[in-house]
Amino acid sequence: xxxxxILLRQVHPAFIQGERISDQVFSxxxxxxxxxxxxxxxxxxxxxxxxxxAYEHFVSMEIGTSIGVVGVSHQECKNVSLNVIAxxxxxxxxxxxxxTGLSQNEVSKKSKVLKVFASQRGWLYRKN
Amino acid sequence: MDTRIEIYSPRLVGPRFNDHGLPLELLExxxxxxxxxxxxxxxxYLKNNPNRKRIPRGFTNGISIQLDSIESGSTxxxxxxxxxxxxxFPSSKLEYFEHASKHLVNAIQxxxxxxxxxxxxxxxxLSYFNKIGRKLQSNESIEFTPKxxxxxxxxxxxxxxxxxxxxxxxxYLDEVTIRGYISEMDKAKNTFQIQQLDNQRITGKFSxxxxxxxxxxxxxxxxxQLVKIVGTGEFTRYDKIETVKLIESFEFLDEKDVPSRLQxxxxxxxxxxxxxxxxxxxxxxxxxxxxxxxxxxxxxxLPFLYPTLDGGIQAEWSINNNELSVIINPxxxxxxxxxxxxxxxxxxSFEIFFDVKGWEKLNSFIAKLIGSNEG
Numbered sequence: 001x002x003x004x005x006i007l008l009r010q011v012h013p014a015f016i017q018g019e020r021i022s023d024q025v026f027s028x029x030x031x032x033x034x035x036x037x038x039x040x041x042x043x044x045x046x047x048x049x050x051x052x053x054a055y056e057h058f059v060s061m062e063i064g065t066s067i068g069v070v071g072v073s074h075q076e077c078k079n080v081s082l083n084v085i086a087x088x089x090x091x092x093x094x095x096x097x098x099x100t101g102l103s104q105n106e107v108s109k110k111s112k113v114l115k116v117f118a119s120q121r122g123w124l125y126r127k128n
Numbered sequence: 129m130d131t132r133i134e135i136y137s138p139r140l141v142g143p144r145f146n147d148h149g150l151p152l153e154l155l156e157x158x159x160x161x162x163x164x165x166x167x168x169x170x171x172x173y174l175k176n177n178p179n180r181k182r183i184p185r186g187f188t189n190g191i192s193i194q195l196d197s198i199e200s201g202s203t204x205x206x207x208x209x210x211x212x213x214x215x216x217f218p219s220s221k222l223e224y225f226e227h228a229s230k231h232l233v234n235a236i237q238x239x240x241x242x243x244x245x246x247x248x249x250x251x252x253x254l255s256y257f258n259k260i261g262r263k264l265q266s267n268e269s270i271e272f273t274p275k276x277x278x279x280x281x282x283x284x285x286x287x288x289x290x291x292x293x294x295x296x297x298x299x300y301l302d303e304v305t306i307r308g309y310i311s312e313m314d315k316a317k318n319t320f321q322i323q324q325l326d327n328q329r330i331t332g333k334f335s336x337x338x339x340x341x342x343x344x345x346x347x348x349x350x351x352x353q354l355v356k357i358v359g360t361g362e363f364t365r366y367d368k369i370e371t372v373k374l375i376e377s378f379e380f381l382d383e384k385d386v387p388s389r390l391q392x393x394x395x396x397x398x399x400x401x402x403x404x405x406x407x408x409x410x411x412x413x414x415x416x417x418x419x420x421x422x423x424x425x426x427x428x429x430l431p432f433l434y435p436t437l438d439g440g441i442q443a444e445w446s447i448n449n450n451e452l453s454v455i456i457n458p459x460x461x462x463x464x465x466x467x468x469x470x471x472x473x474x475x476x477s478f479e480i481f482f483d484v485k486g487w488e489k490l491n492s493f494i495a496k497l498i499g500s501n502e503g
Contacts, residue, residue, distance in 0.1 A: 014400055017389065017432045027434040027444060028453065034404050034437055064402035105466070109475060112451040112468050119446075 001086050003075035006046035007095055008054040008124065010066035024123075026070065031097075031111040031118070039100035045086060046071065048093030051124035061091070068126035070118040080110045133222075135193070135229035136161065136207040137275075138282075142268030145203050153263045155195075158207065160259035161232075162193035165209075167253050168228035173221075187221065204274060233272045239286040239293070240278075251294040258301040261287040262360070265303075292365050304361030304369055306330060307381065307388045309352060310345040320346070322357060322372075325391050332359070332372025341378045354381040354388055384430040387417045393435050406439035412458045416441060416482075423487035428494050447497040454480060454490070465490070467497070 011026050018024035033041045044054035051069040058066050077084050083098040097114075099107050144151065170183050196206040209225050235248040245254065261270060261282045272280035284302070291300040311329060312321035320342055323329050334342055345355045359375040381388060394413045398406055424430075431443035436455060445452040449470045454463045463480035480486045 012401055014393075014396060014405075014435055017434065018383065025432050025446075027432070027442065028451065029434060029436070029442065034401070036404055105475070105477060108453070108466050109468050112453070113470065116446075116451060116470055 001045065001047060001074055001084065001095075003073065003078070005074045006071040006121075006124070007043035007074065007077065007084060007097065008046055008049060008051055008069050008071045009041075009043050009118070010055065010058050010064065011068050011070055012065055013067040016067055025119070026115070028108070028112045028115040030070065031072070031114040032107055033097075033099050039102070040085070040096035040098060043071075043084075043095045043097060044069075045093045045095045055125050055127070057091075066127070069124045071121060071124050072114045072117045076114065076117045080113045082110055082114075131211045132194075132196070132208045133211075133226065134196070134206055134208045135165070135226060136233075136272065137204050138207070139204045139271045139274035140268070141203070141271055141281075142265065144265065144268060150198065150205070151263070157260050157263065158193075158195055158205070160256055161207065164253055164256035164260065165193055165225065165228050165232060166191070167256070168231055168249065169224040171250055171253065172224045172227055172231065176224075191225065233280045235290065236272055236282050236286060237278055237280040239289040240281050240283075242289070245290055245293045249290075251296065254290050254294045255297065257287050257290040262301060262303060288365075288367075297365075299362050299364050299370060301360050301373065302363055304357075304359055304363075304372060306357045306361075306369070306372070307354065307385070307391060309349050310342055310355060311349055313342055313346040315339070322355070325388060326395055330369055330372060332357070332375065334375050338375050338378050341380070345380065352383070354383060354385055355379065356381050356385075356388075382430060384432065386420050386424075386430060386433065389433045390417045390441070393433065393441065396435055400435065401437060405435065405437045408435055408439050408441065409458055412439070412461075415461065416456060419482055419487075423482075423484070423491075425491040425495070428491060428498070445494065445497075447494065448500055450497050450500075452494070452497065456482075463490075465493070467493075 009030060011030050015027040015030050016024050031041065033039055044057070049057065051071070055066055055069050058064065074084055077097055085096045085098055087096055088094055099110070102110070140150070140154075166188055170187065173183060173187065174180060190212040192210045194208055194210045196208050198205060209222075211222065231248045235245045238245045238248060261284070264270065264282070264284055264287070266284055268283070270282040272282065288300055288302075291297055306322055306324060308322045308324040310320055311323040314320070318334055319331055320334055321329050321331050345353050356379040357372065357375055358377045360373045362370045362373055364370060390413045393408055394410055396405070396407055400407065429445060429447070431445050431454075434442045434444065436442050438458065440458045441456045443454045443456070450467055451470060452465070452467045454465045456463045461482055463482065463486075464477070465480050466475070466477045468475050480490055
């Protein structure tokens with residue numbers, strides 16, 4: 001994984017607001033791990049998948065619901081002191097952004113910064 | 129000689145009446161009270177005179193029901209029977225009008241007690257309650273016997289019981305507020321269709337003064353122009369809106385309209401996030417929606433709103449390189465504000481209690497973030 005590798009994150013429809021796609025904004029919760037995640041936020045390795053194939057894989061494997069794909073770079077994660085683990089579990093190309101051991105406030109802060117990076121990059125894939 | 133006899137002294141109860149003003153929209157209801165009282169008097173007359181098929185000529189001549197002057201600081205409305213030239217008016221007929229008011233009040237009390245209202249009023253007159261109390265909000269009531277232990281309260285619920293007590297009534301009229309998109313419009317029939325936020329479509333009728341706005345909204349249906357319609361709706365006995373009988377006001381809404389967004393979030397079910405995530409409780413949504421509309425400054429940008437996993441709401445703003453969020457806890461109605469300045473990495477975090485001071489604190493915090501680019 002290189003510094004400019006993009007980590008692709010699926011966006012659940014509940015985390016967007018806006019009727020017109022061009023105006024749609026997503027929540028910082030997209031980059032916040034849930035209890036089920038145990039501190040490890042799942043992403044797709046941009047070296048193994050592009051945005052469309054990541055979306056198609058996510059949907060076809062019935063991993064969850066997605067309305068589109070956004071991304072942050074490995075370097076951007078490093079900038080906020082978040083490790084990225086290319087664990088390849090449960091599938092080849094799976095990466096985890098490691099939030100383990102962080103307080104609620106720290107998680108909120110880092111997820112907001114990642115949201116800003118991803119927003120600046122824009123939607124990498126958006127389902128119509 | 130004219131005579132005045134007080135026959136009703138209802139008290140308006142609810143926050144809207146605390147400043148002791150009488151909302152003009154309630155005057156129409158007092159008019160309906162006059163109509164039903166007169167009809168009740170006629171009914172009582174015929175009941176007591178079974179050999180008569182018709183009301184005597186001139187039965188209601190010189191009779192009117194009037195609102196007397198309201199005492200300063202009072203929420204009681206003195207409503208009197210006014211008889212012009214009462215010397216010519218037989219006192220026996222006067223009694224029917226006095227008894228009519230008592231029957232009306234007893235019917236309301238029976239509805240409050242979930243008893244048979246038709247003991248006091250005939251079925252055919254119960255539909256008058258479609259006009260009386262229609263403007264009452266859910267936290268309001270009209271107490272018809274405020275000085276008694278039993279108050280004979282007309283509320284949205286008792287009003288509905290009165291109307292539906294008639295075996296012929298399948299539905300009732302009530303105030304309705306609908307948010308959605310205008311999906312159809314028929315100028316020839318003066319009808320329209322509004323697609324609600326849950327995608328259910330409701331039809332309605334419109335009058336000429338709303339043609340232009342409806343047209344505009346309909347033309348922008350594909351652009352998802354959100355609107356709010358307030359009017360009179362026809363509801364089934366199961367409280368399902370069937371149609372809009374009359375539009376009273378029409379408003380174009382901001383695409384980030386908070387009550388609309390909250391209504392949409394209210395449609396999420398348990399497990400909404402791929403098996404995780406609690407549904408947001410409707411009473412919490414209604415509470416926050418009302419609080420927000422009442423207290424958030426209209427000068428400030430509206431937030432983006434998202435559900436949280438524990439059934440709460442997260443409000444987010446991006447203002448001048450600040451990422452602001454307020455997480456509203458559904459159990460305690462307290463918010464946790466967190467702001468991050470992206471430029472200098474400075475953070476601030478504190479609790480918001482949603483009372484007057486709390487809202488002021490939130491409003492001024494946001495105003496300061498906006499102003500921070502200007503100084």
